Amino acid sequence: DEGAVKPDAHISAIRTQCEARATDSPWGGFVAAVTGFDEDRSNRQGRTELQNGSVLHYGIIHLPNGQVMMTFVDVTDSVNVERALKEKNEALQKADQLKNDFVQHVNYELRSPLTNIIGFTELLSLPATGPLSPRQREYVGHIGSSSSTLLTIVNDILDLATVDAGIMELDIAEVRV
Incomplete structure (x- = not known):
């Protein structure tokens, strides 16, 4: 005082x-x-x-x-700004870690089983496995196409994550169709 x-x-x-x-x-x-x-x-x-x-x-x-x-x-104001920036940086690092964990989880928990499902549906479709009724053949076809679509989506997610991580780069250019 x-x-x-x-x-x-x-x-x-x-x-x-x-x-x-x-x-x-x-x-x-x-x-x-x-x-x-x-x-x-x-x-x-x-x-x-x-x-x-x-x-x-x-x-x-x-x-x-x-x-x-x-x-x-x-220096209270500048210290408060510094603390806020540190907190935001920590939040961004946590979000990045969550993203990386999600990508790993998608890779191991979804991709591998989908590959197995696709492989088994192809195996079931082979004549050497045994005869299928028309309805069974239709179901196996739906399982195979749905699994392939889902695998494409999972691969796209992984590709976007690798681009985001800087591991892979997009090469944007004109392409002759």
Whole structure:
């Protein structure tokens, strides 16, 4: 508060008021920098978060005459934007992982059984397997054509996923029919 910062205010009084507002208080270091007699006198900077959600960037600069200048800049808005971008990036990475898991699932759980179904319908259609009634032959034909259509759709999904992943590229050009 402005009332606490008066001429001749002792740093311990300021520390008492400020420490209660910070979540992980850097005030022990601030007091040491102002009152200490280190020969190193190195400048420092960092960030601290207040309990109200504000984020402050601080700098401690040792002046040539033995004094210390401390600066505080409110960087809450930029930190909030940074956090939002990180959250969106994590969500995009999770969505990408879900897509990859889906493609793997489609590949192993749908493609292989469809290939088996198509193979068995072709096997059933062969005369060496045994005679089929006209109705059975019709059903086997429907099973084969539906399975082939579904396999084409699954292959198209996998092709789109490989293009999206950058593994395969589309070569768009005019083609003579």
